[in-house]
Amino acid sequence: MMKNNPRLRGIIEISIASLGFGFLGIFGKWAFASGLSVGELLSYRFALAAVLIWIFLLLFKPDWVRLSAKQIGLSALLGIFGYAVFSTLYFEAIKGVSVTLAAMLLYTYPFWVNIFSHFFTHDKISKKEALCLAAALIGLVLLLWGHIEVQSVWAVAAGLGSAIAYAIYVLLSGRYQQSVRPITSTLYVITFGALALAAFHQPNFAELKELSPYQATYVLGIAIVCTIIPLTMVLSALQKLRSKEVALLTMMEPVTAAFMGAILFHESLSASQLLGALIIAAALVFNTLSKKKY
Template structure:
């Protein structure tokens, strides 16, 4: 793995991360059906992820816990105003919209990453990259198009806010944490995200001992499969690829979510949805194979 081409390694890292993120809806659906609220779920998810990471690193890699004051401050800001803020907005959207519409709004974030990157950084969008983005976005609409329901109009704003805030998180993470060990960065981002969510949502941690088996399983799955592993790999990929490439490759997430929904919840995928998944896959492969390397991706 260490001898692998950095761009290929980064592509594999973000692909695995996207698969992990794709299980968010599965564990989230189980948790909500079992009676957990948005605030409880997010707080428990990030708190458990932080505890697991701290225990692992202190036991096996204590030197990896050390980080400069500057990078701790950066990780704190990314955890509080990035991940905690984004997660709250997204699950608020899920609570007030159909899952389909919430997902469609969230996955406008590769568009925002490309726009912000084009106008505020030196990474300008090429014609090929723009074409791949349009193709992948079209495939996304085909894949996720279905039941559209709006229970709360503010949830639409929350969905768009989640996409924009996550786009900013991806861009800033890729530029401010280039030389930080990914798992160390993830440790502090998750920890400060957990603190912010706990202060905002005021969950009753004393009630953890009363969680049902399905609730405990959902929280553990969210903490490990959907937080520790993918967040660490995403940060690692951002050190090797452009933010725009990472954002586009993360469209593997809705493909994973759709396939897992079909396998676990027996949701039927129509021919149009399957075609949409193929269009997304073709766009991602094309963009990955023919993307121009840049100094920032080294």
């Protein structure tokens, strides 16, 4: 059934990606509590993810490593100016605003995807899509509303910048990587992202061997669960769904993060947060069911 229904496969893939990305805050919280810095975690995360994919493909699918010079160049741009910039700006935002506000700023990226799609491509936003997006953003505010703190205007700008950088990454990936295997695209995007992050944060990779078993587990988990799997799933879904639909569906990420936080950290969810999660889910279901099959 799924073989003959690429749209359904795309929806399942983006759901898996949202689940994986939803664990990012969980692993991040554990890693920071264990003593890892932001620069170390980001650099180790992407470096390890790149090494793991290179090893896997060279051992089992060496032909999949081949990519045209044009696509390698595009992957480099996506990795450096997309993922590396987005990740760095997001964590820079956390330094100057509360985590709640940083998350709300980041998850405005479906709005930016729709705006850019409407004005710079032929994919105009419909009234139903605008309604679903507005409802999802309202649900997001209810879900993430909490302690709002702003220590610097730069941090707010960085938070918005992270959303815009990720929106551009999603749009360009959906437009220019339709013919590339998702895992191959992931390989080069993560590799160039790792190089950019290592150059920016300059961590001491020699200290990797001194990581505690817990720290090593967190880095491995964030590399596989929150990087390799979701990034590959997003790129695969972008070959089957429109960019703005993928962006809207990934708003399940904060819902996943909130519920996993409640389960793993025994964080209580208020009635307004539950209502926000319900509104997001309803908006995504309505938007998905209202689409015609390919």
